[in-house]
Amino acid sequence: MPNEAFVYIVIVSLAGILSSLLCLYAYFRLKDVPGGKPYIFVTLFSAIFTFSYAVELSSTTLEKILIWLSVEYLVLPFIPTFILLMCLGYVGQKLKHWMSYLLFLLPILTIFMHATNELHHLYYTSIELNRDSPFPILKLEYGPWFYVHSIYFFLCFMMSMISLGMELRKTRLFRFRMQIILMVAGIMVPIIANYFYLNNLSPYGIDLGPVSMSISFILHGAALFSYQMFHVTPVARETVFENMREGVIVLNQEGVLVDYNHAMLNIISNLSSQCIGKPIVDVIGRGTHLAEIVLHEKECDFRSSLSGDNTYYHIRFSNVKNKYKFMKIITFVDVTERVDLQEQLQYLARIDGLTELYNRHFFMEESEKIVSSLNKKGGNVSIIMFDIDHFKSINDTFGHEAGDLVLARVAGVVKNCLRSHDIVGRYGGEEFILCMPDASLLAAEEMADFIRRNISQAVVRYSEKEITVTSSFGISSVLIRGEAVQATLQTLIREADQALYAAKRKGRNCVELFEKVG
Template sequence: MAQELLLYVLVVVIAGLLSLFLCGYAVWKIKDAPGARYYILVTFMSAVFTFAYAFELMGTSLEEIRLWLRIEYLALPFIPVFLLLMCLDYVGQRLKPWICYTLNVIPIITIFMHNTNSLHHLYYKSMKLRSDTPFPTIDLEGGPWFYIHSIFLFLCFMMSIIILLMQLKKSSFKFRMQILLMIAGLMIPLLANYFYINGLSPSGIDLGPVSMSISFLFHGIALVSFQMFNVTPIARDIVFENMQEGVIVLNQNNVIVDYNGTMLQLIPKLNKHAIGKPIRDVLRSNPRLAEIISNKQECDYKISLGGEHVYYHIRFSPVQNKKNISIGRIVTFANVTERVHIQEELKKLASTDGLTKVFNRTFFMEKIEEVFQSLTINGGGVSIIMFDIDHFKKVNDTFGHAIGDHILVHVADTAKKSLRNTDIMGRYGGEEFIICMANTPLYQACEFAETLREEIAKENRLINGEEVVITSSFGVSHAYINAGESQYSIHSLMKQADEALYAAKGKGRNCVQSYRQALGIVK
């Protein structure tokens, strides 16, 4: 075998292996994605065509070469059709089945005309070996159907290119790169065919097989580098980029394959280089959000934007192929800030006493239940203060309920000003209030109660021209709870505070009594 021929055969075989590799890679990685099934078919057909052409080059007789030429034509006529269908599927356009079948009519006729050419010579007028080449090369003179098929092939390629070019303006950067790579891949076989038909190729070698493998290499680069076919591409931009909701698309391996512009506000690290990276890698600085997305945890998510808290509801939608097999998921971030604020306001209204704006009795009990559960686990001291307004019934009877309400609000506001962030205050009923002070010793709770008593008493209220002195009585109870201990209960501690309050009233009101003092135990 001549050295020059060996080099050509080696190049063609490598081209065939490349087509076969890309076919296998597509079957393994993207077989269910848009356009992928036609990519698989066209790379397989190209591999068949290319390997058959390698054997044609090694043929030593006209009959042997014609045999391999017939095998080439079992695949070659369908390649332009599958390329066209791939491009249509890629941009989201679906042809009706009868149109797809019609497109295959000319390739089927071409195969028939090629295999029966010796009967009518409508495909090749003549077939002979060239005498001006260093190794046997077939010289073909095209007949009428040869040119029909050539025009059909050219039209399929041109329609594929036009379809892709029409999407350039609509597309984002990453899809433009895909389109340009695909167009470049489609242009290469056209140029190679031009050289071959016009006798410009070396030694009459058909550059088509090698050119198509290079073409699919361009497609392969788009496939690997820009995630070609991993999402429904191109046409999605019309709706996708205009959505007010943030949307990020992940494949089955939690790898980012797409996102819209709204997501840039939520995840500033998103950019074109994030495409193809695992979501956890992009969210390394935000492990909470990474965990939510990885665990498919539908929930509300709070984020600070421009110094304000904004709430998004994260939900997940599966992406399935036509066989209902999951190939990824869409993560949607819907702005629910208004809804959260309404819910918080409703919760506040449901938990707050309408007059004094402190917790109502029901919600207060829920809050201190949480405190006691924490103390039971971790241990610590807790103090309960119960107090009420002295002779409040007399105030109501003398000045009316409107004045009584005014005094209640005044006392509640005075108490709220003195509370720490960890203290919990509620209206227990009527003129009676209760305060829970976690991790607070008895002496400190008594000092707080005494200070509050003085604050309430020092400012007399002028009612209907008459100065009214407002005083209050306080009862304080305390318990230290060891971790794991269940000896004390909320109700028992509240009962002790109530008994201490009763003792304070027995001492003449306007004073503070602890439960220990009420029992006669020295403080």
């Protein structure tokens, strides 16, 4: 065997071995990922094609060469089809079933035309051995169907590169761009090789297609192993990661930003591609509340006011481990609706719907907190109870709607009179209660009388009538020095209630102190 033939046989055989190894790897690791199944067939058919061509180059007679040429053409016509399907799957473009079937029609016809060439000579017009080469090699004259197949070959490859090029324009991350560039380069190599072959520029007329496969699959192998082709494809990132409603940032083991999606821009405004590779706490801002949450991996709710309105996110942390390293995934889930609903429910649970004052239960809770805080430092606390005089007659005369208006108006007057740290609640019916921390009996009396006068001056208009009301007040006060909280509060309320009834007995529209009772 001439040395020239041996060199080409070795190169083609190495290409076949590489294709076989990639086929096995793809079968066990990539068959369920986008573009993975077509990639398995591409590498399998390429391996069969290259090994067959290696045997063809080692054959010494025309009959043996034609046998292996027939074997090559059982798989060769399908290679451009599967490369196109691989690229379309990689970028997330799914063909309809009838279009996929149509793609296989011409390769099947090519196999038929090649197998029956002796009957019509539409694929090869003549087949003979090249007398000028140092080893037996075919010299072919091409018929019209060969050019039909060649056009189909180039169209599939061009459509593959166009689909990858369109994805390249949308992808900003380096590793994804490198994946696509390596894939495009791997596709261009066979195109260039076939150009030389068809224009009689290859040595001795050798088909450079199988030889080019070695270079092509080295490039595909680089994308596969170095950049994890098909494991995290641009289509997965663009269609899933980028379009997630949840904000997601990806960190490496050292807390350095690796990736983020578009939704994160609504949470961290200064995120950009230049931030990738920087520590996340530097990107967020050291010492900020969010940086502390991320640094300590505290799963909690976080409020953001970046858009002007309060938006609440629930921050979750998860670790992902692959064969080589750990990655940390931080997810920001928008829980604004849930938080708003909780706040609304909490508001309804503590607020009286008619007067918008604390209801009795919540007033008692807040008052106990006030008394408890005074237990630690000491101080006065006063309780004022009052109700609207002759309220039943208002309901009987004007109706319950008018009575509701009166209750709401009185509540509004009281809220406008109180100090910022006083609290007021609706105790029941037309009865109200106030808790005044750090207020002596005299101060509480002055406040009660101030409220009484404002209520008497308030006017409620209903059905072209003006309604005025008066109110009666009872006050109790105590200087706290470590008494039991609940007992102190209950005693104050009971004493204020007794003082209120004393005010009613006295003629209403007045203020009575508990110390004056009896």
